[in-house]
Amino acid sequence: MIDKKRVLAEFLELIAIPCSTHDERQIGDLLTKRLQELGGTVREDKAGEAIGGNCGNLVADFPATDGLESLPTVMLTAHMDCVEPCAGIHPVIEDGIIRSDGTTILGADDKAGVTAILEVLRQLREHAIPHGPLQVVFTVAEENGVHGSQHLDSSLLHAD
Template sequence: MEMEHIRNTFLDLVQISSHSLHEGAVAAYCRARLEQLGFVVEEDDAGRQLGGETGNLIATLPGDPSKPCMMLAAHMDTVIPGEHVRPSVDEQGVVWSDGTTVLGADDKAGVTAILTAAAEMVNNHLPHGPLQVVFTIGEEIGLQGAKHLDRSKLKAEFGLSLDSGGALGTLVIAGPAQVKWEAIFTGKAAHAGVAPERGVSAIKMAAGGVARMPHGRVDAETTVNVGSFVGDGPTNIVPDRAQLVGEARSRSNEKLERVLADIEKAFEEAAHAAGGTVAFQATRMYDGFRFADGDPLRQRVEAALQKLGFTPAPVEGGGGSDANIYTSFGVPTMNIGIGYEDIHSVHEHIRLADIKSAAEVAVAFCTQD
């Protein structure tokens, strides 16, 4: 693998603006590169469903049918501010933006590593089974591209997602399920100056619910957060409506159900105490996963890391990624660290050497027996 090739590909990609649902130009770049290597590239209907410029790309390359089909996955979108990125490479081979935008290493470093790995396997005629590359849209807005992926096009038995921070060797062996919840508190309106005692403040009610509910890190596997508290209205009226929106995550389904019940109970107690009512609803956004020591995917990823001299460092994550969705679709997929740091900030950076190492791990993953 030539470092100059990796450098040029990565710098090309980060300079193509691709906020979520505006990934059309990056998708065209990736399609051209993959088709040059002999992949058959399909675009699914996710872009139309989500109102984006392009759908997800699913690229397939034939291989030895006696070997299992493997998937390499990354996402094409970046967070804001990610337009007009002006990258520079310092003397240590670390790539930065100019400080006014994110760099986009999350996850264009993963895209670069996959394009590099695919070229390495094709150009050097390395033995591999059937291979799929999946580049999604809308990952940064709730894994929307993966959720709308045409799963009928997935033929892989196992997947490797190159979309996590942490040093090479990091592998995410467990991740939480996420539930988004909403609570609507209803009180009674009244004139705030003439007869406030006749009113029931929905804002006060909701505040009491927040005070009673579990919040933050509940335990080692479970977190809860309130993301929005809205009780908009004029100051001379006791507000009769307030809305709370939040989330709960846990790597244990039992704990997740328990904490959601505790949240709902806290809200109902606060509403009852104030003389109002509350309507609570929860929506599961994605499932969690766990890969045990003897899991064949985990063994394969660890073997690929060890072949390149990296010591596997398993971690249990607290966030979600496309790997959650692929795994729930029946394609067990593990996310690995590829070295980017300070993501979602204007200080984001990555070493070109780490992109090269990630590409080498991807090749080892796809070519081992």
């Protein structure tokens, strides 16, 4: 069921977006749009302001399919920032393995997690897979000591 070509294309798109710690606005805006397109209600907290960044944590809620609202809410989470140098990434694919060209990091931490979550949401939607409520959390400033998570507005969370 997983659309491998789509997953690869999205991963390569995401790793091309610079997302230094405290400078996650570009990836945050893209992910907000994608989550909304997939049916989520997205809220951004004030963590970015609290830690001197330009983007807060994203919390998206996805309703359960009809009749499954009473199931526990499952949370899927990943972070948006990368270690340096994360701009100008040039991936190389050899024998099915994706690597950096050696001049930068690859950015798989945590673009691989973000890509996987987006594909799960697409699969659920495209194949009308029954599911309980979902909550997706994309945090900022993970790489410098999980500061985004430390400043996450817990009032937005309700996952079981």
